[in-house]
Amino acid sequence: MSELQHPDSRSFELVADVYERARPGYPPEAVAWIADRLDLHPGRTVLDLGAGTGKLTRALLETGARVIAVEPGDAMRAELERAAPGAEALRGSAEDIPLPDDSVDAITVGQAFHWFRHDVALPELHRVLRPGGGVALIWNNRDPDAPLHQEIGRLIAPFIPPDRPDAEEWSRELGESELFGPLEERRFSFVQQLDADLLAERIASVSFVAAAPAPARRELDEQLRRVAQRLGGRVDFPYLTLVYVSFAV
Numbered sequence: 001m002s003e004l005q006h007p008d009s010r011s012f013e014l015v016a017d018v019y020e021r022a023r024p025g026y027p028p029e030a031v032a033w034i035a036d037r038l039d040l041h042p043g044r045t046v047l048d049l050g051a052g053t054g055k056l057t058r059a060l061l062e063t064g065a066r067v068i069a070v071e072p073g074d075a076m077r078a079e080l081e082r083a084a085p086g087a088e089a090l091r092g093s094a095e096d097i098p099l100p101d102d103s104v105d106a107i108t109v110g111q112a113f114h115w116f117r118h119d120v121a122l123p124e125l126h127r128v129l130r131p132g133g134g135v136a137l138i139w140n141n142r143d144p145d146a147p148l149h150q151e152i153g154r155l156i157a158p159f160i161p162p163d164r165p166d167a168e169e170w171s172r173e174l175g176e177s178e179l180f181g182p183l184e185e186r187r188f189s190f191v192q193q194l195d196a197d198l199l200a201e202r203i204a205s206v207s208f209v210a211a212a213p214a215p216a217r218r219e220l221d222e223q224l225r226r227v228a229q230r231l232g233g234r235v236d237f238p239y240l241t242l243v244y245v246s247f248a249v
């Protein structure tokens with residue numbers, strides 16, 4: 001089952017290079033909080049699951065821990081192997097982790113937990129974690145209160161499934177699992193500066209946009225470039241980063 005389980009998540013494979021160019025990394029304070037709670041340092045092993053192009057993986061390497069990156073998409077994993085050569089990159093999925101029982105001290109999941117089949121994945125996470133090991137989930141969300149995101153939200157609404165749950169709801173799958181303890185939560189904010197090309201690519205890297213027909217993507221691309229031009233050619237793109245930590249019981 002080391003395939004991409006959710007059909008909409010397969011579209012990342014079409015835009016792996018765009019994802020790597022246009023998506024931000026994670027705020028250093030958020031990674032520091034994860035490293036502290038999961039006790040990441042030399043001698044410890046962390047699994048970065050759904051590691052994509054390695055945006056979180058490369059920050060984890062800075063803790064000195066051994067980092068194993070598991071990613072089902074070949075194109076995303078190829079970007080990771082270039083960008084984070086210090087990590088051990090493996091093909092696999094959250095539902096079928098290619099590691100032995102009790103083999104890692106901690107697990108991180110950047111922007112990917114919502115793609116997992118939680119009924120299968122949570123027992124898998126628990127299986128590979130050593131007793132009492134921690135899991136951190138992190139999402140860089142577009143800040144819903146920022147006026148720019150209200151405008152972009154209107155432009156991309158036709159691409160996004162209605163009533164899509166949010167990070168708070170997805171993370172409850174972990175916090176309410178009998179295999180894991182209660183969730184701890186922290187929030188961070190930061191701003192990514194984008195020119196017109198990168199703004200268009202940032203939105204093109206959204207899975208639902210990447211999966212859409214070419215004419216709809218072209219029209220959205222033009223609309224986004226007009227937004228960037230109206231704002232002087234550069235935009236401040238604000239994020240709200242949500243982090244959740246829980247420990248295996």
Ligand SMILES: C[S@@+](CC[C@H](N)C(=O)[O-])C[C@H]1O[C@@H](n2cnc3c(N)ncnc32)[C@H](O)[C@@H]1O
Pocket residue numbers: 003004005006009012023049050051052053054055056070071072073076092093094095109110111112115116117
């Ligand atoms: C939005 S990207 C996040 C990548 C990276 N963790 C980051 O922080 O930028 C989501 C990633 O989850 C991966 N993914 C989707 N379904 C998965 C599954 N069932 N198990 C593991 N990874 C999965 C996708 O291939 C994709 O690379």
